[in-house]
Amino acid sequence: MNSIKKHDLATLGACAVLFAIVQTLLFVDFIGPFWELNIILILINVILSVSLNLINGYTGQFSIGHAGFLAVGAYTGAIITVKLGLPFELALVVGTLCSALLGFLIGLPTLRLNGDYLAIATLGLGEIIRICILNIEYVGGASGLMGIPRFTTFAWAFWITVFIIFVIKNFKNSAPGRCCLAIRENEIAAETMGIDTTKYKVMAFTIGAGFAGTAGVLFAHYFYIAHPASFTFMRSFDILTMVVLGGLGSMTGAITGAVLLTAISAVLAEYPEWRMVIYSLTLIILMINRPQGLFGSKELSLKMFRLGGSDNGRATESK
Amino acid sequence: MKSMTKVLSMMCAGLLMASVFAGCGGEKKAGDTIKVGADIDLTGGSASYGKSAQNGIKLAFDQVNAKGGVLGKKMELVVADNKSEAAEATNAMQKLVAQDKVVAVIGPNLSSAVIASTAVNTGAKVLVISPMGTNPNVTVDKDGKTKDFMFRACFIDPFQGTVMAAFAKDTLKAKKVAILIDNSSDYSKGLAQFFETAFVKGGGTIVAKESYLQKDTDFKATLTKIKATNPDMIYVPGYYQEVGMIVKQAREMGLTVPMAGGDGWDSAKLPEIAGKSALNKTFFSSLYSAEDKSELNKNFVAAYKKAYNETPDVFAALAYDSAMLIVNSIKTANSADSVKIKDALAKTAGFNGVAGSVTFDPQHNPVKSAFIIEYKDGAQAFNTKINP
Numbered sequence: 149m150n151s152i153k154k155h156d157l158a159t160l161g162a163c164a165v166l167f168a169i170v171q172t173l174l175f176v177d178f179i180g181p182f183w184e185l186n187i188i189l190i191l192i193n194v195i196l197s198v199s200l201n202l203i204n205g206y207t208g209q210f211s212i213g214h215a216g217f218l219a220v221g222a223y224t225g226a227i228i229t230v231k232l233g234l235p236f237e238l239a240l241v242v243g244t245l246c247s248a249l250l251g252f253l254i255g256l257p258t259l260r261l262n263g264d265y266l267a268i269a270t271l272g273l274g275e276i277i278r279i280c281i282l283n284i285e286y287v288g289g290a291s292g293l294m295g296i297p298r299f300t301t302f303a304w305a306f307w308i309t310v311f312i313i314f315v316i317k318n319f320k321n322s323a324p325g326r327c328c329l330a331i332r333e334n335e336i337a338a339e340t341m342g343i344d345t346t347k348y349k350v351m352a353f354t355i356g357a358g359f360a361g362t363a364g365v366l367f368a369h370y371f372y373i374a375h376p377a378s379f380t381f382m383r384s385f386d387i388l389t390m391v392v393l394g395g396l397g398s399m400t401g402a403i404t405g406a407v408l409l410t411a412i413s414a415v416l417a418e419y420p421e422w423r424m425v426i427y428s429l430t431l432i433i434l435m436i437n438r439p440q441g442l443f444g445s446k447e448l449s450l451k452m453f454r455l456g457g458s459d460n461g462r463a464t465e466s467k
Numbered sequence: 468m469k470s471m472t473k474v475l476s477m478m479c480a481g482l483l484m485a486s487v488f489a490g491c492g493g494e495k496k497a498g499d500t501i502k503v504g505a506d507i508d509l510t511g512g513s514a515s516y517g518k519s520a521q522n523g524i525k526l527a528f529d530q531v532n533a534k535g536g537v538l539g540k541k542m543e544l545v546v547a548d549n550k551s552e553a554a555e556a557t558n559a560m561q562k563l564v565a566q567d568k569v570v571a572v573i574g575p576n577l578s579s580a581v582i583a584s585t586a587v588n589t590g591a592k593v594l595v596i597s598p599m600g601t602n603p604n605v606t607v608d609k610d611g612k613t614k615d616f617m618f619r620a621c622f623i624d625p626f627q628g629t630v631m632a633a634f635a636k637d638t639l640k641a642k643k644v645a646i647l648i649d650n651s652s653d654y655s656k657g658l659a660q661f662f663e664t665a666f667v668k669g670g671g672t673i674v675a676k677e678s679y680l681q682k683d684t685d686f687k688a689t690l691t692k693i694k695a696t697n698p699d700m701i702y703v704p705g706y707y708q709e710v711g712m713i714v715k716q717a718r719e720m721g722l723t724v725p726m727a728g729g730d731g732w733d734s735a736k737l738p739e740i741a742g743k744s745a746l747n748k749t750f751f752s753s754l755y756s757a758e759d760k761s762e763l764n765k766n767f768v769a770a771y772k773k774a775y776n777e778t779p780d781v782f783a784a785l786a787y788d789s790a791m792l793i794v795n796s797i798k799t800a801n802s803a804d805s806v807k808i809k810d811a812l813a814k815t816a817g818f819n820g821v822a823g824s825v826t827f828d829p830q831h832n833p834v835k836s837a838f839i840i841e842y843k844d845g846a847q848a849f850n851t852k853i854n855p
Contacts, residue, residue, distance in 0.1 A: 180566060181564075182561045182562045185557075185561045186558070189558070291578065291579050291602065292579045292582075294582050294604070295609065298586070371553070372557065372583055372586050373553045373554065373557075373579070373582065375553040375554070377551065377579070378552055378553060378554045417547055417548070417558075417559065420509050420510075420546050420547060421509070423510075423548060424510055
């Protein structure tokens with residue numbers, strides 16, 4: 149127990165160092181506005197992929213409606229700051245809660261489905277949310293909600309991302325998290341052991357949806373606009389791709405997937421004609437060579453880089 | 468297995484490092500070229516618009532460079548894809564202004580994308596011309612104040628109503644006009660309102676004002692009412708789906724007077740729905756016609772066909788004009804400084820483009836020529852160009 153806490157503190161320290169480095173580089177203008185934008189986009193995508201990983205990777209439920217929750221968060225957050233003139237902090241909280249509430253309400257009936265059926269239900273859900281927004285004049289309808297102030301800074305995005313990763317990591321290691329893992333491994337066996345499968349599935353789904361909402365608030369307050377076209381099912385697939393590429397069920401995998409795909413897309417902005425081709429080729433090659441994703445369901449940690457594979461070296465890690 | 472993971476994670480790390488360095492080291496100094504960016508939709512829902520726009524801009528710069536460039540420098544085009552999406556347009560705009568250090572940007576085509584990316588280029592003091600952003604908010608903010616660095620090359624939608632009123636009065640010699648409005652569309656209402664104002668001001672009368680909704684299929688009752696008022700012309704500023712059925716049913720009922728509308732009529736589907744003969748004596752207003760007989764346009768169409776083997780559409784023409792407007796302003800300002808170009812562009816008057824002459828009003832909307840196109844046996848034929 150003590151060593152775990154120590155490990156967490158060390159990680160937090162490493163995060164603070166990373167934050168200080170990037171913040172300094174931003175401050176002295178070594179990282180220009182274009183890369184600043186993409187770093188924030190990476191952080192938002194990390195939140196999305198980690199939260200989807202909780203549903204798809206840990207609990208084993210195939211959800212592809214994540215863009216819908218992103219949209220709910222983006223629009224609720226924008227309504228709070230633009231229409232009601234309330235502070236950004238409140239927008240983050242309300243955006244998260246609204247998304248989570250919707251996730252809960254939707255999760256109750258749909259999570260009784262599984263496999264392909266759940267995928268189709270969540271896909272439909274994402275589209276329903278988008279079409280609803282498209283037809284609500286209050287939030288701008290098809291032309292989108294404009295004039296959103298830019299409140300999202302690197303500091304906000306970074307620490308929220310760290311916080312969410314921390315929460316999901318701890319959730320996975322908690323009793324409900326273990327129940328989720330059990331459901332993923334074998335739902336019938338889990339039920340036989342007395343686990344209320346629906347309860348834990350809905351719990352994971354609600355948390356995942358809520359954090360997608362947080363990402364939405366950050367997204368809308370960085371890009372000045374919440375527009376229905378940003379939340380199509382292609383967006384859901386993008387997030388799913390990040391998770392699957394990194395390795396379903398691996399937190400570090402989801403993070404790496406998000407960082408890698410967003411960075412590739414940004415680097416290739418120079419070659420608009422080839423962008424999608426190279427992007428797709430990367431995916432195909434990676435999937436052929438690593439069908440289980442970059443990390444499979446393993447976690448990347450410093451001990452992986454040790455030669456000889458010392459298996460119980462965690463406590464001695466000092467860095 | 469483990470070593471494989473290790474190798475792959477190393478590769479990822481390497482790729483990331485490379486990408487960061489590529490990003491940071493990518494700042495080239497402006498040498499003997501003037502860089503202009505294009506933030507356009509090369510993939511996604513409106514990819515065909517972006518492709519045409521890219522062709523138009525490229526052609527413009529090639530022609531300028533063939534004549535020796537501007538201020539002794541060559542024009543260089545930097546293209547960034549915005550995937551037909553507002554957030555991506557912001558991303559692309561950021562790349563163009565921060566990384567490529569362009570002096571001006573052409574695009575995006577979609578109004579929502581332009582409005583989303585405005586903050587970026589305004590912050591960097593780089594001017595933007597949107598070839599096809601028709602929403603009034605592209606160039607003015609919510610309080611009606613003009614956005615300093617935003618321009619557009621097209622006229623805003625309602626202006627078409629004004630143009631058609633002039634055409635009805637002067638060319639068709641209409642005195643009594645009936646209007647049929649699509650009540651579910653702002654576009655239609657705006658056109659109708661401007662048409663009415665201009666037509667009444669010119670001494671005409673509106674004898675009937677009826678409305679319908681999108682997806683309606685039977686217009687006979689409404690048309691009977693209109694027929695009873697005996698109009699000289701019927702103005703239907705709707706979209707081709709309903710317009711096709713309205714024209715068809717009107718002709719079946721013996722209403723043979725001319726009918727007219729806006730660019731919502733511009734579709735290859737219209738002759739299929741209405742029938743070729745029913746469409747005779749119908750007219751619509753448009754931003755551009757490839758059949759315009761002006762010397763400038765004939766040369767443009769010929770050059771475009773030679774380069775790309777297709778007839779230029781409205782997106783290509785307006786993007787070409789946008790590029791030429793920027794070149795013209797650089798010449799006038801005698802400088803490649805973005806703020807000076809912007810000031811020169813705002814003062815542009817009587818600029819001759821392939822889609823007609825352009826003069827910017829205080830809201831940065833061009834006061835410009837419009838084209839009237841006539842349907843003849845199902846084919847579009849250029850009728851007149853109406854100058855402001």
